[in-house]
Amino acid sequence: MDSVYLVLQNGMAFSGHPIGAWGNTEQAAASVGELVFTTGMTGYLETLTDPSYAGQIILQTFPMIGNYGLIPQDFEGDCFAKGYVVRELCGSPSNFRSEGDLDSFLNERGIPGICGVDTRAITRIIREEGVMNACLCREIPADLAPVQRYRVEKVVPMVSTRHSIRFPADAVCTGASGHHVVLVDYGAKRNIIRSLTSRGCRVTLVPHDTPAEEILAMDPDGVMLSNGPGDPAENVYEVAQIRKLVGQVPVFGICLGHQLCALAMGGETYKLKYGHRGANQPVTDGRRTWITTQNHGYAVRNESVEGIAGLSFWNANDRSCEGLEYPGKKCFTVQFHPEACAGPHDTGFLFDRFLAMMNGEEGANA
Numbered sequence: 001m002d003s004v005y006l007v008l009q010n011g012m013a014f015s016g017h018p019i020g021a022w023g024n025t026e027q028a029a030a031s032v033g034e035l036v037f038t039t040g041m042t043g044y045l046e047t048l049t050d051p052s053y054a055g056q057i058i059l060q061t062f063p064m065i066g067n068y069g070l071i072p073q074d075f076e077g078d079c080f081a082k083g084y085v086v087r088e089l090c091g092s093p094s095n096f097r098s099e100g101d102l103d104s105f106l107n108e109r110g111i112p113g114i115c116g117v118d119t120r121a122i123t124r125i126i127r128e129e130g131v132m133n134a135c136l137c138r139e140i141p142a143d144l145a146p147v148q149r150y151r152v153e154k155v156v157p158m159v160s161t162r163h164s165i166r167f168p169a170d171a172v173c174t175g176a177s178g179h180h181v182v183l184v185d186y187g188a189k190r191n192i193i194r195s196l197t198s199r200g201c202r203v204t205l206v207p208h209d210t211p212a213e214e215i216l217a218m219d220p221d222g223v224m225l226s227n228g229p230g231d232p233a234e235n236v237y238e239v240a241q242i243r244k245l246v247g248q249v250p251v252f253g254i255c256l257g258h259q260l261c262a263l264a265m266g267g268e269t270y271k272l273k274y275g276h277r278g279a280n281q282p283v284t285d286g287r288r289t290w291i292t293t294q295n296h297g298y299a300v301r302n303e304s305v306e307g308i309a310g311l312s313f314w315n316a317n318d319r320s321c322e323g324l325e326y327p328g329k330k331c332f333t334v335q336f337h338p339e340a341c342a343g344p345h346d347t348g349f350l351f352d353r354f355l356a357m358m359n360g361e362e363g364a365n366a
Contacts, residue, residue, distance in 0.1 A: 005140055006057075006085060006114050008035065009133040009148045012125065013140050016116035019089050020106025022138075030112035032150045033057040033082030035134035036297065037123045039278030043293075043342030044102070045074045048111075051159035051187030052255065052295050054080035054229035055152035057134055061123050061278075066090035069098025070105050076189040076341070079105075080159055080229070083136045084113035085122070112136045130273045131297060155230040156238070156256075159187040160208035167193055167203040179221040179358050182206055186228030186238070186256050191341040195351050196224070209237060212244035221358040222250040225257025227337065232259035232269045232298055239263045246331050252354040253333030255296055261333045262324060268304035272297055272320065276335075279343035282316035283323070283336055289316055292336035293343030299335065300324065330357060 004018045022030050037059040038047055044065050047058060058081050067090040084106060093101055106113055114136055126132065133150045135141065169178070179201045183192065186208050196203050204218060208228075215223060223245055232239075242264040245251060253261045259269050275297035282289050300321040302311060313323030313334060323334040338347040 002138075004030075004114055005137050006117060006122070007135050007137060007140055007144070007147070008125065009144055010129065011144060014114075014117040014122060016114040018112070019086075019103050019115050020084060020113040021110045022112050030136045030138070031057065031083045032133065032135045032147050034131060034150070034152050035059060035085075035122075035126065036131055036275060036277060037061055037119075037126055038295070039280060040293075040342065041279070043279060045071055046076045046342050048079050048081060048084070048105070049075040049077050050189060050227075050295060051077045051080055052227050052229045054155040054159050054187065055082060056229075057081065057083035057085060057136065059085040059119055059122060059126075060087075061119055063087040063119070064090055066102035067093055068095035069093030070100035070102060071095070071097045072099060073097070074341075076191060077159070077187070079109045079111060080155070081111055084111055085117060085119065086113070086115050087117065087119045089113075089115040126274050131275060152230050153234065156186050156208050156228050156235055159229060160185045161205055162207060164207070164210075165205045167197055167205065169200045169202050170197050178202075179355065180204070180219065181222050181224055182215050182218055182220040183224045183226060184208065184210065184215070184257070186226050186235070186260070188226035188228075189337070189339065189341075191339040192224065192226060192254065195339040195348070199351060199355055201355070208235075210241070212241040215241075215245065216248060220249055222252065222354060224354075225251065225253035225261055225333070227255035227257065227295070229256070231271070232256055232263060235260060246326065247329045249330070250354065250357040251329075251331040251333075252350070252357075253331075254337060254339070255335060258324065258333035258335050259298055259300055261331065262300040262305055262309070265305070265308050265326060267308060268301040269298050270301050272299055276315065279340065281336065283313045284316045285313050285323075290346040291344045292338075292347060293340035294336045296335060
């Protein structure tokens with residue numbers, strides 16, 4: 001089998017075997033992206049189809065990937081990753097729901113990858129030196145300047161829906177609410193929609209750049225701000241629209257939505273050294289700790305929201321901001337994924353809190 005390389009922007013190179021789409025044999029460089037690692041032991045399908053990975057090369061720290069095959073029902077969206085790095089790729093998956101193998105999935109979507117590399121060693125480099133760019137290539141490039149210049153930019157418009165889409169409430173659900181929720185799509189995972197429709201909500205998914213006035217004209221009972229990729233500070237127009245929404249209608253933000261809301265209210269964001277990605281991230285409110293699924297490289301600066309919002313959750317490892325409540329604004333946001341799939345469902349109660357807020361129940365309003 002031919003050898004290919006993962007080359008980091010600092011010049012370190014790792015030799016392995018090609019998986020996925022590599023084009024013709026004369027093509028030297030298959031892809032350039034920001035290399036990040038995720039620690040999930042399961043959920044590789046959800047990871048690959050999470051739009052929040054747009055512009056990034058994904059490294060899985062779990063050693064064997066692909067053992068339960070390809071299950072389209074578990075996809076969270078389209079695949080926008082720039083590449084895929086694994087220790088060992090299972091070529092003979094076994095699962096009663098499987099409809100194919102992971103290598104075919106990568107090929108069909110034009111995603112190049114590499115297997116047979118020391119993912120533990122690469123993860124240590126990222127943890128010590130921070131997230132960096134990398135390229136997947138057939139030959140080690142003499143000039144790494146193009147790799148070093150790469151930036152994940154303008155990815156929200158790329159992953160967002162182009163048109164509004166309506167989703168009815170589930171026909172069979174517990175305690176049907178009848179609420180209408182507008183979900184602003186910055187790269188929304190499908191399980192956010194499922195988490196709302198299973199609770200009896202009608203959902204209207206709208207593009208990232210939908211004006212606040214248009215959203216309010218839909219007469220929503222609540223607005224959800226979705227997850228998504230990239231630097232939150234880049235989305236100036238989206239932030240301006242959120243500023244017009246907060247205080248007008250109950251708002252619940254997740255991941256990028258959490259960051260954009262903080263920016264809209266006067267806070268600041270910053271880039272983490274290597275981010276939080278995986279299904280084992282602990283968050284706490286000072287009384288109790290939950291294990292959560294996360295996928296983000298930026299965070300809200302804690303001190304920037306003092307006097308603006310209350311810190312409701314923080315990361316138990318590095319004390320970075322994981323949740324905010326805006327007093328009197330009917331608005332709360334979290335950095336982690338309460339709709340986690342795959343991952344722990346410990347914080348799914350936050351969707352119930354959003355419903356209670358839309359019901360106008362006392363104690364539910366932030």
